[in-house]
Amino acid sequence: MTQAKDLTHLLSQEALSRNPSRLKSAFKYYSQEGMSFLGGGLPLPDYFPFDKIIAEVPTPGFANGIGAKITDADKTVIEINKRAHDNDPQDKHIELARSLQYGFTEGHTELVEFLKEHTRMIHNVPYKNWNLITSVGSTEGWESTLRTFVNRGDSILVEEYTFASALETAHAQGINTIPVPMDSEGLIPDALATVLDGWTGPKPKLLYTICTGQNPTGSSLSTERRHQIYEIAKKHDILIIEDEPYYFLQMETYTRDKALRESKKVHSHEEFVKAMVPSFISIDTEGRVIRLDSFSKVLAPGIRIGWIVGQDNLLERFTRYHEVSIQNPSGIAQSLTNGVLQKWGQPGYLDWLIGLRAEYTHKRDVAIDAMVENFPEEVVSYVAPVAGMFFAFNIDASKHPKFVELGSDPLKIELLIYEQAIKQGSLMIPGSWFKADGQSNPPQKHLVENPRTKTEFFFRGTYAAIPLDELKRGIEKFGKAIKIEFGLI
Amino acid sequence: MTQAKDLTHLLSQEALSRNPSRLKSAFKYYSQEGMSFLGGGLPLPDYFPFDKIIAEVPTPGFANGIGAKITDADKTVIEINKRAHDNDPQDKHIELARSLQYGFTEGHTELVEFLKEHTRMIHNVPYKNWNLITSVGSTEGWESTLRTFVNRGDSILVEEYTFASALETAHAQGINTIPVPMDSEGLIPDALATVLDGWTGPKPKLLYTICTGQNPTGSSLSTERRHQIYEIAKKHDILIIEDEPYYFLQMETYTRDKALRESKKVHSHEEFVKAMVPSFISIDTEGRVIRLDSFSKVLAPGIRIGWIVGQDNLLERFTRYHEVSIQNPSGIAQSLTNGVLQKWGQPGYLDWLIGLRAEYTHKRDVAIDAMVENFPEEVVSYVAPVAGMFFAFNIDASKHPKFVELGSDPLKIELLIYEQAIKQGSLMIPGSWFKADGQSNPPQKHLVENPRTKTEFFFRGTYAAIPLDELKRGIEKFGKAIKIEFGLI
Numbered sequence: 003m004t005q006a007k008d009l010t011h012l013l014s015q016e017a018l019s020r021n022p023s024r025l026k027s028a029f030k031y032y033s034q035e036g037m038s039f040l041g042g043g044l045p046l047p048d049y050f051p052f053d054k055i056i057a058e059v060p061t062p063g064f065a066n067g068i069g070a071k072i073t074d075a076d077k078t079v080i081e082i083n084k085r086a087h088d089n090d091p092q093d094k095h096i097e098l099a100r101s102l103q104y105g106f107t108e109g110h111t112e113l114v115e116f117l118k119e120h121t122r123m124i125h126n127v128p129y130k131n132w133n134l135i136t137s138v139g140s141t142e143g144w145e146s147t148l149r150t151f152v153n154r155g156d157s158i159l160v161e162e163y164t165f166a167s168a169l170e171t172a173h174a175q176g177i178n179t180i181p182v183p184m185d186s187e188g189l190i191p192d193a194l195a196t197v198l199d200g201w202t203g204p205k206p207k208l209l210y211t212i213c214t215g216q217n218p219t220g221s222s223l224s225t226e227r228r229h230q231i232y233e234i235a236k237k238h239d240i241l242i243i244e245d246e247p248y249y250f251l252q253m254e255t256y257t258r259d260k261a262l263r264e265s266k267k268v269h270s271h272e273e274f275v276k277a278m279v280p281s282f283i284s285i286d287t288e289g290r291v292i293r294l295d296s297f298s299k300v301l302a303p304g305i306r307i308g309w310i311v312g313q314d315n316l317l318e319r320f321t322r323y324h325e326v327s328i329q330n331p332s333g334i335a336q337s338l339t340n341g342v343l344q345k346w347g348q349p350g351y352l353d354w355l356i357g358l359r360a361e362y363t364h365k366r367d368v369a370i371d372a373m374v375e376n377f378p379e380e381v382v383s384y385v386a387p388v389a390g391m392f393f394a395f396n397i398d399a400s401k402h403p404k405f406v407e408l409g410s411d412p413l414k415i416e417l418l419i420y421e422q423a424i425k426q427g428s429l430m431i432p433g434s435w436f437k438a439d440g441q442s443n444p445p446q447k448h449l450v451e452n453p454r455t456k457t458e459f460f461f462r463g464t465y466a467a468i469p470l471d472e473l474k475r476g477i478e479k480f481g482k483a484i485k486i487e488f489g490l491i
Numbered sequence: 492m493t494q495a496k497d498l499t500h501l502l503s504q505e506a507l508s509r510n511p512s513r514l515k516s517a518f519k520y521y522s523q524e525g526m527s528f529l530g531g532g533l534p535l536p537d538y539f540p541f542d543k544i545i546a547e548v549p550t551p552g553f554a555n556g557i558g559a560k561i562t563d564a565d566k567t568v569i570e571i572n573k574r575a576h577d578n579d580p581q582d583k584h585i586e587l588a589r590s591l592q593y594g595f596t597e598g599h600t601e602l603v604e605f606l607k608e609h610t611r612m613i614h615n616v617p618y619k620n621w622n623l624i625t626s627v628g629s630t631e632g633w634e635s636t637l638r639t640f641v642n643r644g645d646s647i648l649v650e651e652y653t654f655a656s657a658l659e660t661a662h663a664q665g666i667n668t669i670p671v672p673m674d675s676e677g678l679i680p681d682a683l684a685t686v687l688d689g690w691t692g693p694k695p696k697l698l699y700t701i702c703t704g705q706n707p708t709g710s711s712l713s714t715e716r717r718h719q720i721y722e723i724a725k726k727h728d729i730l731i732i733e734d735e736p737y738y739f740l741q742m743e744t745y746t747r748d749k750a751l752r753e754s755k756k757v758h759s760h761e762e763f764v765k766a767m768v769p770s771f772i773s774i775d776t777e778g779r780v781i782r783l784d785s786f787s788k789v790l791a792p793g794i795r796i797g798w799i800v801g802q803d804n805l806l807e808r809f810t811r812y813h814e815v816s817i818q819n820p821s822g823i824a825q826s827l828t829n830g831v832l833q834k835w836g837q838p839g840y841l842d843w844l845i846g847l848r849a850e851y852t853h854k855r856d857v858a859i860d861a862m863v864e865n866f867p868e869e870v871v872s873y874v875a876p877v878a879g880m881f882f883a884f885n886i887d888a889s890k891h892p893k894f895v896e897l898g899s900d901p902l903k904i905e906l907l908i909y910e911q912a913i914k915q916g917s918l919m920i921p922g923s924w925f926k927a928d929g930q931s932n933p934p935q936k937h938l939v940e941n942p943r944t945k946t947e948f949f950f951r952g953t954y955a956a957i958p959l960d961e962l963k964r965g966i967e968k969f970g971k972a973i974k975i976e977f978g979l980i
Contacts, residue, residue: 020663023655024924031918038917038965040952043706043880048558049847050791051831053566056545069537077542102793138627138817145816154643166512171815174509217532302539304591304822326660327634328627332821333793334828342540358538391532428527429520435513463529476527 003130006289006313012207012241013319017150020322047084047099055098056081057338062350068357080341094344101333107324109136109309109331113340117295117309119348124275125284125293125311132289133314135321136336138328140245140308143294144210145171146327147243147310150319151207152177159197159209159240161189163436165217168210168245180206181438186385188213188221191230198238208241208292214279215248215390218436218462222252222389225280232285244282245294248390250355252278253363256370256386263367267360271352274359279389289313297339299391300358305339307331362391362466365473369393369465372474376481378490391466394433400457403489415487416459422487428479433460492619495778495802501696501730502808506639509811536573536588544587545570546827551839557846569830583833590822596813598625598798598820602829606784606798608837613764614773614782614800621778622803624810625825627817629734629797632783633699634660635816636732636799639808640696641666648686648698648729650678652925654706657699657734669695670927675874677702677710680719687727697730697781703768704737704879707925707951711741711878714769721774733771734783737879739844741767742852745859745875752856756849760841763848768878778802786828788880789847794828796820851880851955854962858882858954861963865970867979880955883922889946892978904976905948911976917968922949 028041057080060072070076083089086097096110108114118134121127137143152158154176160169162181172179183193189211198205209231213223223231235242254266268274283293289312296308308331310320324330343351370386373395377384381402384395397419399405399412408414416432423429463480465473485491517530546569549561559565572578575586585599597603607623610616626632641647643665649658651670661668672682678700687694698720702712712720724731743755757763772782778801785797797820799809813819832840859875862884866873870891873884886908888894888901897903905921912918952969954962974980 036916044956051548053561054547058543059540072542102791104792302591303593306821332795332824334824335821427525467533476529
């Protein structure tokens with residue numbers, strides 16, 4: 003294994019000007035024998051009111067599914083005391099006297115080591131000096147990525163349709179977001195090459211991609227496309243930022259055949275790990291991928307702990323930023339989340355993720371089944387997602403009776419459908435709301451036409467957030483709205 | 492009570508360009524009767540592993556002091572369930588199904604309402620439309636304040652000696668930090684007026700001040716100075732950012748008389764509230780104060796919950812920023828901290844703060860007693876702090892035998908003392924390390940000379956972080972170092 007390439011030339015003005023604190027030079031004396039250290043303003047843990055915290059969580063195996071009500075029989079109790087000597091060393095707890103104190107910007111060692119081991123098992127990063135630090139979630143991970151690499155006025159590359167908040171983060175920082183065309187399988191490598199080969203002026207520093215279970219399109223990049231995109235990134239010396247909240251929400255491919263569904267389920271940890279599409283960081287020989295990871299979709303969003311994986315000398319600049327912004331994720335959240343993970347162990351955590359896969363596969367199947375049954379195939383087309391929380395479906399506006407009358411503008415039909423669906427009692431989000439349009443003052447010359455048909459538009463739905471009967475009803479009502487608008491009923 | 496003045500002209504380019512998410516327009520249908528909402532990608536709370544969390548904390552009254560070991564007799568147990576219907580409504584808990592979900596960027600209602608009531612009791616903000624939102628601590632509060640008001644290349648005003656990290660935050664953003672002279676009572680209002688009256692070019696947008704128990708000088712602004720500074724801020728249309736982690740670490744004034752010490756203690760909530768110096772926000776008729784508050788010094792730093800108080804239409808811009816950065820403080824931390832505060836109630840929380848005041852007063856007394864006994868008064872002078880975690884003492888370099896020989900540079904003597912003290916086994920931080928020097932490319936014309944003697948320097952010590960016997964020993968050893976260097980032993 004080799005060292006990562008030196009990519010510090012890609013750092014932003016802001017990241018380059020961050021200095022470590024001078025006070026740090028004094029802290030080397032902190033634990034020196036015989037030293038009375040009156041240097042740092044840390045409160046005494048005696049004054050922390052939390053003496054003990056306890057959490058009740060389900061027990062690995064999760065025999066009745068991860069969403070089952072916890073009973074006394076399958077309950078695991080995590081108990082964390084203020085002082086280390088009151089905790090069982092086997093539990094590898096972060097004692098409250100430490101988690102509630104200042105320090106450990108990168109995250110507490112126990113949690114970071116657990117996540118590193120997990121990362122090794124799943125991604126096996128192919129260079130030596132990779133590292134992992136905590137964030138307060140991938141929203142902040144993305145914000146700090148932009149601060150670390152991009153200057154006001156620079157451009158970045160994004161998927162043609164992408165998470166609106168991610169665009170908003172960039173736009174407020176005065177960054178242009180240049181869309182790269184997608185199809186039903188995600189970002190099109192050739193289109194990325196075309197954008198970059200034809201680029202004039204300062205190159206974009208990075209490509210932002212939600213490569214698995216993409217928001218809003220539900221698409222996932224194939225292994226082949228990932229390799230192609232990585233080669234293009236190398237050629238043009240850009241970073242790839244893989245924002246991967248949905249990575250573990252990968253599923254078996256959709257089938258109508260219920261027996262086949264059953265047979266496709268993964269049963270062992272090995273099968274599960276093998277079933278995962280390779281991440282960008284798993285093929286990153288040069289250290290040009292920054293991976294944004296998070297517990298939000300696998301445990302709970304409100305924990306507000308994420309992590310960033312990348313080469314150590316780039317992550318060091320994130321840490322300098324975190325020192326003067328978030329400092330670190332809440333120590334209470336770290337103690338409890340680490341407590342659960344250590345108790346479950348890596349195998350127990352994989353059990354949980356396998357359980358999650360089963361739940362989302364079933365939800366996706368219910369959603370697609372309902373679409374098959376309720377959407378008129380004359381005008382609606384879609385590819386069933388293989389990851390994430392979202393499904394998208396294309397509607398051919400040209401088949402709408404008023405298409406020409408309304409100026410042959412698919413967005414006018416999109417709006418009609420949106421409003422009709424609300425009237426029918428079903429809400430999904432128009433795809434055009436996610437369109438990356440290059441920001442206020444875009445270098446329009448970098449825009450590349452999407453090769454797809456110009457008369458299609460799409461909607462984003464989710465099977466994540468509502469119970470299955472409500473999901474079915476919602477899709478049925480949406481189907482009715484489409485039929486009404488297209489004069490099919 | 493009047494409305495705050497419109498101060499939106501002070502917003503930064505970044506803050507002005509933040510847009511609310513278009514998805515929000517869809518969320519108005521979220522709880523509409525009969526609507527199947529397939530719009531938002533929120534995971535089901537069924538999949539949050541935390542079913543119940545419990546914390547053990549001391550019981551108000553805190554008869555044996557806030558640092559006493561908790562016993563079964565004085566233990567309060569906070570228990571928070573996933574589902575609201577499993578919690579006692581009287582407890583005003585934030586149920587886990589909500590705190591572990593996305594949403595509530597401003598902070599959960601229960602916690603925000605508790606903090607608002609607390610703010611009303613202590614600060615009684617004198618205009619109508621003040622508001623309060625959570626942060627992940629005042630480090631982040633300050634970072635987001637700069638992003639909200641200051642552009643790259645702008646200048647801000649800071650205390651001549653100030654928290655090194657606060658300067659670092661500004662410098663990385665390309666902001667010039669112009670020092671305003673201080674004396675032993677903190678920022679000098681006349682000096683502030685001189686800086687601003689003589690200012691040419693774009694005015695600074697804000698003054699950053701740690702006005703109570705200042706870091707590193709330990710000084711606290713008097714009521715009179717606060718009013719003078721507020722008038723200057725009005726005249727020059729600048730904001731005052733009061734960073735107030737130490738506000739509740741105010742103390743009785745130092746006395747050598749041990750009987751008098753006893754008699755000065757506060758005994759009731761009324762006495763306690765009256766003993767507080769008025770904050771800037773308590774005299775802020777125009778809404779030009781942003782107050783950064785935090786649990787870090789009163790409960791524990793690792794909680795990572797702070798709050799920002801100010802006028803609502805300025806705070807709204809912070810919220811837009813938080814939506815695309817931190818989102819909100821950890822829900823686990825919010826549920827537990829709110830759980831404790833609701834259980835204690837406002838009176839119980841005041842009990843805690845009174846207990847904290849007693850602890851820090853005692854620590855301060857021990858430190859100053861030791862300084863009186865060990866520091867040579869021929870060369871050392873100081874004012875005992877009335878707030879905070881820090882004490883500072885001035886040393887007159889001109890009395891050092893090698894002062895002239897070493898070029899009459901007080902910083903050379905400062906370094907000699909620092910190194911000698913380490914040799915003696917005591918570490919405090921040289922004051923020069925905290926000097927605000929205007930940043931890389933400072934508009935030097937704005938610098939105003941400190942009227943104080945040019946041959947003095949100072950050290951910052953803390954009585955917060957170590958046990959009392961170690962504190963005494965550290966001061967004794969530091970005294971010996973001074974005496975050695977000045978040829979007094």
